[in-house]
Amino acid sequence: MDLGIKGKRALVCASSKGLGLGCATALAEAGVDLVMNARGADALESAAADLRERFGVDIVTIAADIATPEGQRAVIEAAGDVDILVNNAGGPPPGIWSDWDREDFIKALDANMLAPIALMSALMPKMAARGWGRVVNITSQSVKAPIPQLGLSNAARAGLTGYVAGTSRQVAADGVVINNLLPGIHETARSAALDRNTADNSNITPDQARAQREATIPTGTYGTAEDFGAMCAFLCSQHARFIVGQNILLDGGATNLSL
Numbered sequence: 001m002d003l004g005i006k007g008k009r010a011l012v013c014a015s016s017k018g019l020g021l022g023c024a025t026a027l028a029e030a031g032v033d034l035v036m037n038a039r040g041a042d043a044l045e046s047a048a049a050d051l052r053e054r055f056g057v058d059i060v061t062i063a064a065d066i067a068t069p070e071g072q073r074a075v076i077e078a079a080g081d082v083d084i085l086v087n088n089a090g091g092p093p094p095g096i097w098s099d100w101d102r103e104d105f106i107k108a109l110d111a112n113m114l115a116p117i118a119l120m121s122a123l124m125p126k127m128a129a130r131g132w133g134r135v136v137n138i139t140s141q142s143v144k145a146p147i148p149q150l151g152l153s154n155a156a157r158a159g160l161t162g163y164v165a166g167t168s169r170q171v172a173a174d175g176v177v178i179n180n181l182l183p184g185i186h187e188t189a190r191s192a193a194l195d196r197n198t199a200d201n202s203n204i205t206p207d208q209a210r211a212q213r214e215a216t217i218p219t220g221t222y223g224t225a226e227d228f229g230a231m232c233a234f235l236c237s238q239h240a241r242f243i244v245g246q247n248i249l250l251d252g253g254a255t256n257l258s259l
């Protein structure tokens with residue numbers, strides 16, 4: 001299928017690895033020029049070089065922490081007048097409710113709620129002025145079914161989801177389409193870290209922790225960054241015009257919602 005976005009320009013945050021890289025890859029494959037961001041310059045440069053070579057698209061890199069105001073300013077300046085914005089950042093650490101104080105919540109909100117809101121606020125006005133834009137926020141399956149040990153993530157994602165529910169309906173008439181993509185368990189550094197955490201807490205190996213988690217997913221497998229990127233690119237495509245303000249689960253059927 002032709003996604004109809006060849007020649008458009010996208011900012012993909014936190015995209016040197018994992019799900020962000022999956023999104024950047026699928027957009028590059030569709031002929032979209034990229035602004036790629038991540039904290040560490042080395043992995044970012046090597047991911048960008050790989051995509052330039054494979055897909056021949058223009059890529060600007062900007063190494064910065066997207067959770068900070070300085071990082072956001074640098075990324076927004078590099079992004080200029082992008083047509084597409086994919087918001088992403090690393091997720092907060094797991095724990096239990098009594099572990100977390102105000103500072104922990106502020107960090108989680110900065111990374112997973114306030115950063116994407118700042119980027120939407122800065123970049124959507126130009127999309128609206130041109131009458132076309134696409135925004136995808138990477139959130140989590142925990143939006144539909146909160147995960148007890150991810151209380152910081154549950155809280156920040158819920159805030160972003162509420163913001164998008166209203167804002168997506170306010171910008172739709174300007175041709176700007178915002179949706180959230182909710183990953184279930186995908187094979188990335190993040191899922192490996194969560195497996196190690198489970199293994200440490202349960203006195204089992206990380207492989208056993210993974211096998212236990214895979215058994216909870218109807219597909220019997222983790223998702224991949226490629227699966228995730230393909231859906232992201234579709235939501236950024238011309239065909240997504242009528243999909244507005246949705247929270248789309250990619251979780252192999254793990255979250256069993258009747259409606």
Ligand code: NAD
Pocket residue numbers: 013014015016017018019020037038039040064065066067088089090091092111138139140141183184185186187188189190191
């Ligand atoms: P990952 O740890 O594999 O990749 C993180 C990427 O983000 C790296 O490129 C890293 O450099 C970059 N990054 C992290 N924090 C950043 C920051 N503050 N500023 C700039 N770049 C930053 O993570 P992932 O598995 O791809 O997950 C992406 C998001 O999806 C996270 O918020 C995660 O919590 C969420 N999520 C992931 C899964 C999963 O199974 N992988 C499931 C549910 C939710």
